[in-house]
Amino acid sequence: MLEHGGRLLRAAQRYGIPAAQWLDLSTGINPDSWPLPAIPARAWQRLPEDDDGLAEIAADYYGAPHALPVAGSQAAIQALPELRARSRVGVLAPGYAEHAHAWRRAGHAVETLAGDDLLAQRERYDVVVLIHPNNPGGDRFERDALLALQQMLAARGGWLLIDEAFMDATPERSLCGDTAREGLIVLRSAGKFFGLAGARAGFVCAAPALLAALRERLGPWTLTGPARYVLRHALADRDWQRDMRARLRAQGERLAALLAAHGLEPIGGSAFFQWRRDPRAAQLHDALARRAILTRLFEQPASLRFGLPGDEHEWQRLDAALAELGDLHE
Incomplete structure (x- = not known):
């Protein structure tokens, strides 16, 4: 399997620091999660039912004509390549590596390119895979360019697959x-x-025929009953969503400013994380880990991704740790 962020227990073992003492910035997950409700016993005791309204609530939240609940977008990433005959696939890089991995494993001819190169060479591909905004680089694409790309691909039976995680x-x-x-x-x-x-929960938005084929490929009960119960309420909580969007945008800007203040100006990112390319990335990662702060290290290109701290104490802890690194990042 490929390497991902969130391997906190492995880091705790490697550095000999109990997991409870770590500040985990290795993922792009919102540290201020939606407040969980009490889950009724029925959600645990019965098989999940796919006519519980979750698909409709999700379609409304995403503004999509149709939405298919899946066991995290990872489930769709792995299954979608199996719905096509062998194709020429262009995948954005650097980016979430599971995309290229899944298409290669299914026998497709895969090339990984930077965003500008991928769009410039789009005629070469049957399928184009983008991450928008990109992880880790934060690349963004204009709507008109994306729809023109979709139209060109669709005219010859191709796909434009966009990961909007x-x-x-x-x-x-x-x-x-x-x-x-x-x-x-x-x-x-x-x-x-x-x-x-x-919860390992995600959604696929696409035309009905494709969603039906994907649903058939994935089989029944892709999401647990408790996950479906929680999601129906979270996706409908518009007040929380509105407030959290503003909060995340502000926190993303704060993180970028904090890193820049310590000589680590990010070159990309989003409201959820900031990304720094640096030839000393492995040294910085190790130095922070020795202070029980876990970041996401990328080898190609050498870079670090910083997720958001949670409470004010965590922000101060990151600030102090970066200050302690001294000459290492100067």
Whole structure:
């Protein structure tokens, strides 16, 4: 399996520091999660029912004609390549590596390119995979350019697959509302914005025929009853969503400013994380880990991704740790 953030227990073992003492900034998950309600016993005791209204609530939240609940967007990432004959696939890089991995594993011809190169060479591909905003670089794409790309691909039976896992803070940039178009597929994650990564819940927005094929491929009961119960309420909580969007945007700006103040000016990011390319990334990662602060290290290109601290104490802890690094980041 590929490497991901959130491997806190492994870091605790490696550095000999109890897990409870760590500040985990290795993921892009909102540290201020949606407040969980009491879950009724029925949600645990009965098989999940897919006519419980979750799909309709999700479609309304995302502004999409149709939405299919899945066991995290990862489930769709793994299954979608199996719905196509062998194709030429262009995948945004650097980015969430599971996309290229899944298409290669299914036997497709995959190339990974930077965003500008991918769009410039779009005629070469049957499928184009974008992450918007990108993780970790924060790349963003103009709506008109994306729809033109979708139209070009669809004309020859191709797909434009857009992973919008980090879009919730800026929903006005989403293409979920356009997914009645053939060949346009948008993935959304409930884990990042709502801080519910443990629910392993996501949604796919696309035309009905494609969603039906994906549903058949995934099989029944893709989400647990408790997860479905929680999501129905979280996706309907518009007041919390409005307040959290503003909070996340402010926190993302605060993190960028904090890193810059310590000589680590980010070159990209989003409301959920900031990304710093640096040849000393491995040294910085190790130095912070020795202070029980876990970041996400990328080897290619050498870089670090910083997630958001939670409470004020965590912000001060990161600030103090970066100050202690001294010459290492100067």
